[in-house]
Amino acid sequence: MHKLTYQSVPEKTVAQKIETRNMTSRDWANREWGGLVPYEDIAGEVAIVGVGETAHTANSGRDPIAMAGEAIANALDDAGIRPDQVDGIMFRGGMKDQFTDADFRRHFGTDRALWVSSEGGAMTWAGTAPYEAALAMRQKKASVIVNTFTVDWASQTKADTGGGPGEYHREEVMKANFEVPFGFYPQPVYFAAIARRHMHEFGTTEAQLGAIAVSSRRHANTHPGAVMREKRLTIEDYLARPPFIDPFRIEDCCLISDGAAAYVMTAADRARDCAKPPVIVRGVAESFDEADTFFAQHRAITATPQVFSAPAAYRMAGIGAADVDVLAVYDPFTIVALMQIEDMGFCEKGGGGAFVEGDRLDFRRGRARGGLPFNTHGGLLSHSYVLGISHVVELVRQLRGEAANQVAAAEIAVYGGFTGGSCSTLVLGKGG
C-alpha cells in the first residue's frame, strides 16, 4: 500500500551518521531517514487459524503454482476449513509465478469469486497481510482469507534462467549503472558492506555473527522441515570456514530453496470454530527506509526500519519487548538478524553482538533465564528460503504448543519482516 520513490541523502545527515555508538533505539527512531506507515488499530480483530507448507528442498523442478496449492491445501486442512469456504486470497503482486485467485479456482475446483489482494506474500508482507485482511473483514469483503507465497529460485538459479533473488536489483536502473559495473552486487555484497560498518561502529565480531548462524543451525537440526536438518555447525566450524565475501562466510548467508507456505485468517470471533486453537493478531506495523533498497545510500546503514515499526506494533498490542516469548525475524544474512534484534528493542543499539553470543538465542533457554528464543525453525539461514512466511508458520505452531523446538509456555510471538527498504512487525498472541 505504501509506494516509495528513491530519495538521496540530504547534506545534514552526513554528520549525523558518523557517531552512532551508544545510541538507543529511541534516538534512532527520531531520525528522518525513514518512518512509519500509518495504520489503524486492528488489535484482536484477526486470527490465524491454519498454517501449511510444502517440503523445502534444493532445486526440485517443482512447479511454483502446484507448490502453493499444496501449501494452501495443508493450511486449510490444518484449520478444518474447506476450499469452498475461502472467499479471499492474498499473494505478492509483481513477483513471478505467484498463486492468484484464478489459480485458486483452478486448483481447488471452485467457481467462487474471491476478494483479491496483491499486498500479501512473504518478506515484509508476511507481517502486514493480517492488517490488509483485517480491513477487508471490517468492510465485509471477505471472511476467510488465505495468504500464500511460493518460490522456485533454487531451480531457477540452478538452471541459470535469469530469475532468482538478484534479478530485481540487477534490473533497477541506478543499480545497473552505478553499482553492478563496479561489482557491488548481489545481496551478499550489500550486506557484507553493512556488516563491516556495524563492526566498525560497534565492535561487532565475526564470531558474534557466527553465533546467529550456529544457533539457527542447531534449531534446524531438530526441526523436521528444515533443509539443513542433517548438517551440523559449531562456532569452531564456522570460524574455520574459508572467507567468501568478506567479512561474510557462506554460513552468514541464507539458503536458496524451493518451497511454499500459506496461512489462513478469519475474524477472531469466528476462530473458535476452527480445528486448532486460534492465534490472535495483537499488533502490526509497517515501516520504510527513505533510500529504499539502495543500500549504499542508507543514511542509517547499520539500522533497519524496525526502529519505527517494532514500538508501534508493541503499542497496538499493549506489550513491550520484554513480553515477547519467541521471536522470528527475516534473516537473509546474519547481520540483518542482528540489526533487527537491536532495533526491535531486545538489547541496546550496537549491543547485539554481545547479546547473541552463547546460548542466548536457543529455544530451551527462554526469556525467564535471560534468553531470546529466536528463529526456532532455523530461519532463512538454515530452515528454508520462502522469504519469511515460514517464520510466521513457525510462530503459530509455537503459540499452539506444537512446535518442533517448543518454547515453554509461549504466549507472545513476534515476527520481524524485512525487504531492505521496509520492515514489518507482527505481534501474535495465544488465543483464549
Next chain:
Amino acid sequence: MMDFPLPDVARESLKPFWDAAASRRLVFPRCAACGAFCWYPQPKCPDCGGADFTWTEVGGTARLFSWVVVRRALHAPLKPIAPYVPVILEFAEAPGVRLVSRWIGEDTGELAIGQEVRIAFEDLGHPHIRTGILAPLAS
C-alpha cells in the same frame, strides 16, 4: 567475455557522469536551488523539490566508508575481475554522496574505514579485461 555489466553511458540522466569520467573528472548532480548534492541522479531534489541540477566536480580524494572482499563472484559476468574489492566512498566536498566504486590498489589487508583513498580513472575492467569505459576507481 564482454557480457561484463556495463553502464549505459548514453542514457540522458547518467551521461554527464560518464562523460566527465571519460575526461578523468568526477562530477555529481547538485541542486541549483538549495545546493544539496543528490545522488543517485533523480528528477527532483528531495530537500527542496528543485528540478535544476548542476553537475559539480569534486577533487581526487575520498574517504572509505565500507568495503567488501569478493573472493568468489556470484554473478557470472563479474567472474573475470574476481577476486575484487567493491568499496563505498564519501566526499568532503559532496556531503551526502556515497559513490560505489572498486579498490584497485595493493594491500587489501590494510584497508580501514575512514582512510583517505585516491580516485584513479581506469578502465572499468582494470586490470583483467578491457571494456573501453573509464571509471572512477579507488587506490
